[in-house]
Amino acid sequence: MASDLSVVVAVYNEDPRNLLSMLDRLRGVIGPLGMSYEVVFVNDGSGERTSKALREIAQQVEYVKVVVLSRNFGQQAAISAGMAHCDGQAVVNIDSDLQDPPELIADMVRLWKEGYEVVYAQRSSRRDRFSKRLSAFLFYRVLAMVSSVKIPWDTGDYRLMDRKVIEALDSLPEKTRFLRGMVPWLGFKQVGIPIERDARSVGESTYTLRKLLCLATDGLLSFSAAPLYLIPVLGLALLALGAIGVLLCLLSRQVNGAPVDTGLVLSFMVALTGLQMLSTGIMAVYQSKITDEVRARPTYLVSERLGAPFSTQSTEKLADRREVYSRSS
Numbered sequence: 001m002a003s004d005l006s007v008v009v010a011v012y013n014e015d016p017r018n019l020l021s022m023l024d025r026l027r028g029v030i031g032p033l034g035m036s037y038e039v040v041f042v043n044d045g046s047g048e049r050t051s052k053a054l055r056e057i058a059q060q061v062e063y064v065k066v067v068v069l070s071r072n073f074g075q076q077a078a079i080s081a082g083m084a085h086c087d088g089q090a091v092v093n094i095d096s097d098l099q100d101p102p103e104l105i106a107d108m109v110r111l112w113k114e115g116y117e118v119v120y121a122q123r124s125s126r127r128d129r130f131s132k133r134l135s136a137f138l139f140y141r142v143l144a145m146v147s148s149v150k151i152p153w154d155t156g157d158y159r160l161m162d163r164k165v166i167e168a169l170d171s172l173p174e175k176t177r178f179l180r181g182m183v184p185w186l187g188f189k190q191v192g193i194p195i196e197r198d199a200r201s202v203g204e205s206t207y208t209l210r211k212l213l214c215l216a217t218d219g220l221l222s223f224s225a226a227p228l229y230l231i232p233v234l235g236l237a238l239l240a241l242g243a244i245g246v247l248l249c250l251l252s253r254q255v256n257g258a259p260v261d262t263g264l265v266l267s268f269m270v271a272l273t274g275l276q277m278l279s280t281g282i283m284a285v286y287q288s289k290i291t292d293e294v295r296a297r298p299t300y301l302v303s304e305r306l307g308a309p310f311s312t313q314s315t316e317k318l319a320d321r322r323e324v325y326s327r328s329s
Helices: 016-033 048-060 075-084 102-113 130-146 163-170 179-186 209-223 226-256 262-295 312-328
Strands: 005-011 037-043 064-069 090-093 118-126 155-162 190-197 302-306
Touching: 005 016, 005 075, 016 037, 016 048, 016 102, 037 048, 037 075, 048 064, 048 302, 064 075, 075 090, 075 155, 075 163, 075 179, 090 102, 090 163, 102 118, 102 155, 102 190, 118 179, 155 163, 155 179, 163 179, 226 262
Parallel strands: 005 037, 005 090, 037 064, 118 190
Antiparallel strands: 064 302, 090 155, 118 155
16 A cells, blocks of 8 residues: 655665664654655665664564665665655655754645645755865856756755656656756756755765765756857867967067067967867766766666565565666666
8 A cells, every 4th residue: 555655765874873763753753744654765785784774674663665776876876766666645855864854844745735746955054064065055056057957056855756756757767867957857846945954963974075076977967068068168269369379479570570489389289288188078078978878777776675565566566667767767
């Protein structure tokens, strides 16, 4: 039997105390709403400590599903796996570190019942280190300037989505999943809720600088062709500078009889070479992403499904949904 609400939690080497606290806080928030619900944890290649905790939770809590991926595929792939294995009429995705407060789900459900099909949390403030706050601030604003889709500022992956939105999202064929851009691209009736993002109280963040840069690159390349359009602009600018430089050299030789400055010529040659390498590099990055899509490898691979809710009947339904998703991925 389908649940009223599904909560999807992607997990990578999370402290088990946060997982238990997540369940307690979800119970306190969703219980008074009078809704049936399930919690879908996705183990994205975690180590033994986190994996053992998830197995114990799946054995002890009857409304918990645990989807174990064959290796670490990344947060966006793990969230996609969780959404493919949930059956709620409304689906909430939330990070496992509890920096985004689960208590906001009550407001999300209220707005969903009022007719909104996507309700996203928009961070009005965040208690992170300065470098992370600055990089996030710049990223969202740069992306907003160049993106072909209106992506709300300062939004993560904490959001509620109606079942029709989940099915529409699953139908998108991209292998590279940048959900913060894909969900706004879908349209539907969307609204934001301001939140204050708390500092992590337990454990250490597993989101490295490399992962943040990869996520930013995926977002930029998936929703903007601005870097490609920048190439001819730089070419025209360099051509103009080169023409001005040649005219100045000729004028100097005509007026003063001075020879052409070899250093100036070398400078223009270096600038031209740099522009050529930059242009080739930008096109190579786009080509790399195109190659990933053409290969059409699955976005993720599941090694195990744990928990009482994975009955034969529900598993057959989910298998049908995953088969459609795998073909489109």
